[in-house]
Amino acid sequence: MAKEPVRVLVTGAAGQIGYALVPMIARGVMLGADQPVILHMLDIPPAAEALNGVKMELVDAAFPLLKGVVATTDVVEACTGVNVAVMVGGFPRKEGMERKDVMSKNVSIYKSQASALEQHAAPNCKVLVVANPANTNALILKEFAPSIPAKNITCLTRLDHNRALGQISEKLNVQVSDVKNVIIWGNHSSSQYPDVNHATVMTPSGEKPVRELVKDDAWLNGEFITTVQQRGAAIIKARKLSSALSAASAACDHIRDWVLGTPEGTWVSMGVYSDGSYNAPAGVIYSFPVTCKNGEWTIVQGLAIDEFSRKKLDLTGQELTEEKELAYSCLS
Ligand SMILES: NC(=O)c1ccc[n+]([C@@H]2O[C@H](COP(=O)([O-])OP(=O)(O)OC[C@H]3O[C@@H](n4cnc5c(N)ncnc54)[C@H](O)[C@@H]3O)[C@@H](O)[C@H]2O)c1
Numbered sequence: 001m002a003k004e005p006v007r008v009l010v011t012g013a014a015g016q017i018g019y020a021l022v023p024m025i026a027r028g029v030m031l032g033a034d035q036p037v038i039l040h041m042l043d044i045p046p047a048a049e050a051l052n053g054v055k056m057e058l059v060d061a062a063f064p065l066l067k068g069v070v071a072t073t074d075v076v077e078a079c080t081g082v083n084v085a086v087m088v089g090g091f092p093r094k095e096g097m098e099r100k101d102v103m104s105k106n107v108s109i110y111k112s113q114a115s116a117l118e119q120h121a122a123p124n125c126k127v128l129v130v131a132n133p134a135n136t137n138a139l140i141l142k143e144f145a146p147s148i149p150a151k152n153i154t155c156l157t158r159l160d161h162n163r164a165l166g167q168i169s170e171k172l173n174v175q176v177s178d179v180k181n182v183i184i185w186g187n188h189s190s191s192q193y194p195d196v197n198h199a200t201v202m203t204p205s206g207e208k209p210v211r212e213l214v215k216d217d218a219w220l221n222g223e224f225i226t227t228v229q230q231r232g233a234a235i236i237k238a239r240k241l242s243s244a245l246s247a248a249s250a251a252c253d254h255i256r257d258w259v260l261g262t263p264e265g266t267w268v269s270m271g272v273y274s275d276g277s278y279n280a281p282a283g284v285i286y287s288f289p290v291t292c293k294n295g296e297w298t299i300v301q302g303l304a305i306d307e308f309s310r311k312k313l314d315l316t317g318q319e320l321t322e323e324k325e326l327a328y329s330c331l332s
Helices: 016-026 045-061 075-079 099-120 134-143 158-172 210-214 217-221 223-229 231-239 245-260 307-331
Strands: 006-011 037-042 066-072 084-087 126-129 153-155 183-185 193-195 200-203 206-209 268-273 285-293 296-299
Touching (some): 006 016, 006 075, 016 037, 016 045, 016 245, 037 045, 084 099, 084 245, 126 134, 134 153, 153 285, 158 183, 193 307, 200 210, 217 223, 223 231
Parallel strands (some): 006 037, 084 126
Antiparallel strands (some): 153 268, 183 193, 200 206, 285 296
16 A cells, blocks of 8 residues: 655755755655655745746656645745654855854744744654754754654754765775764764764675774874865865755755664764763754664764764864854844
């Protein structure tokens, strides 16, 4: 028997990431090749015409899994009945703007969208925040949607995770699918810590630690980390636009693993509400290694953290605490 359609909200759907993301969802990349979907697309009135153009293209693509499209500038209509919400819309930092001004715009967007989701989304709706500052936007959403369980609100660090896998695969000249268990700790910003201390590669003679195969700690502790941290800026420099297809693909990976589960023996990175695991600050959205089963994520516990890593976990945690304070100062 055919499955009931799942309603997926994409905010900022007329933007770059939205344009790459909605066809992936409609093709089953996010929720599976046998899962029908109804897309809810939200954008703001100046983008209404472009949004309608995206809707026209979705119709023209004749996706078999796509059972309906809602394209709207009305946040209540957009949020009604959604089972998954991918929050891509936000206010970008423009030249000459202070951090506080950008934060203030996003705090007010995420505060109002939190209320709309809380009141109108399906019970147990899973939320993924992509728009920057992703961790803190997700925290604001959580604070202003108190009836949505904190475990249902996450932010995207899977793009950084995938970038780290990609760098290791290029360095070792191995398939990216043979590399696993890198970790992105902390903030989706340049303070994030891409950690390979527990990562492995599948080789013809079994699983081997990345450090043992790379045999270059200076690269792993230096250029590798900065390349992953600065990859977003490098894409902007090359494309004159920020990363979109890789961000859309990572958003699909994030939701797919969350809903359908991570493979045995594999973890992924997700920004989740911190309980203070690994002495990260509690009460911020912090990226941890997680496994997923039955639609729930669990932080992987008990990994050894050396002194080098400790400093980096603390540094990115500190930045998140400061971002939280800045966000709260915008509320008053
Ligand atoms: N977490 C990550 O890994 C990651 C990666 C890449 C980009 N991003 C972030 O994702 C966001 C989107 O990137 P993009 O390249 O698609 O940007 P974009 O400017 O092309 O698109 C953003 C869209 O959001 C819309 N929007 C603005 N305010 C809105 C609101 N209140 N409600 C609904 N829609 C609204 C805009 O009209 C626009 O269509 C940015 O904040 C970017 O920094 C995050």
